Amino acid sequence: MYNREKIKSFPMDFFRLLPEGCVSDILFFTSPKDAAISSAVSRGFNSATESDLLWGKFLPDDYEDISSRYVSPRICSSKKELYFSLCDSPVLMDGGKLSFSLDKKTGKKCFMISARELAISWGVDTPWHWEWIAHPQSRFSEVAHLHTVCWLDIRGTIGSQMLSKRSKYVVYLVFKLAEEHYGLDIAYASVRFVNSVSDKEAEERASILSLVGENINYMTCPQKRVDGWMEMELGNFINDIGDDGDVEARFMEIKHLDGKGRLIVQGIEFRPE
Incomplete structure (x- = not known):
């Protein structure tokens, strides 16, 4: 399991040499919170921490089903923006009978x-x-x-x-x-x-x-x-x-x-x- 302290122990240039998909996979084993701040650890994280590939993994597996039940669609320019939008602003679903949001630290x-x-x-x-x-x-x-x-x-x-x-x-x-x-x-x-x-x-x-x-x-x-x-x-x-x-x-x-x-x-x- 990767965490922020372990990430810091890697040579900075190592991450800059890896494909974006590999870096996304590494970040996925941390947490949404650590992924969001990891660009400060290494420039090799910059692209991956903004990618839809990474933030799509942090969204729930059944997110498409949940979003089909929204009262109004949640329009965002990226999956990272969508993730934090769902953390900060709950969305109504099932005709306004239920609200849905994400825990910012875990994505649950x-x-x-x-x-x-x-x-x-x-x-x-x-x-x-x-x-x-x-x-x-x-x-x-x-x-x-x-x-x-x-x-x-x-x-x-x-x-x-x-x-x-x-x-x-x-x-x-x-x-x-x-x-x-x-x-x-x-x-x-x-x-x-x-x-x-x-x-x-x-x-x-x-x-x-x-x-x-x-x-x-x-x-x-x-x-x-x-x-x-x-x-x-x-x-x-x-x-x-x-x-x-x-x-x-x-x-x-x-x-x-x-x-x-x-x-x-x-x-x-x-x-x-």
Whole structure:
């Protein structure tokens, strides 16, 4: 396995003598991040680090299938530009129900399921519980705005075959708290492979968390994102070769039937660690 330190140990002229395809193959065994900065190590890398050959290898194997599902095409002048565009600016797919992006360091796939595609108890045709509104900071056309419920239960499901193989994924609820929010100091979360872990078993193993960010040792608390939203970790899992069926992430508070309200949900994100 090549890395940046090993690359530095080679004579500089060595890489200038190699065909561009060979240099691209060498860089492919580093990482997208190292490939992007390797031109500073040797001028022999300059051409290869700009080539479509290299950056095409860093794109997911199923990228053509994914891109065929975009709401609008992503037009770029090179595959390097395309790669970093997908890292910095998620693209909507499947009619705006899902967003897709790449992890900048690894090139692994990230997906966010829109609130409209989540299974939300009392979320359909009950505007006195949940209201669907536009939000200027959301990547999706609608977000879910909780007015009040006693039974809070939100689930998001994705097929493991869509995710990057042999990768650890962390799942996040992406949300905001409206003014005068209430009943969200304690909640529970679980992540499971639907085919191998029962709903009851996942509930019993659910972790405790707090959306209001109280500093309590045994609870998971939210973090602020660069896009202005908050995210709460719901759990993690290992995606081996993508043949484990659906993965379900669940956020809930169904133990204490007190009122809960003023939560804004953008979606649930599956992101490589």
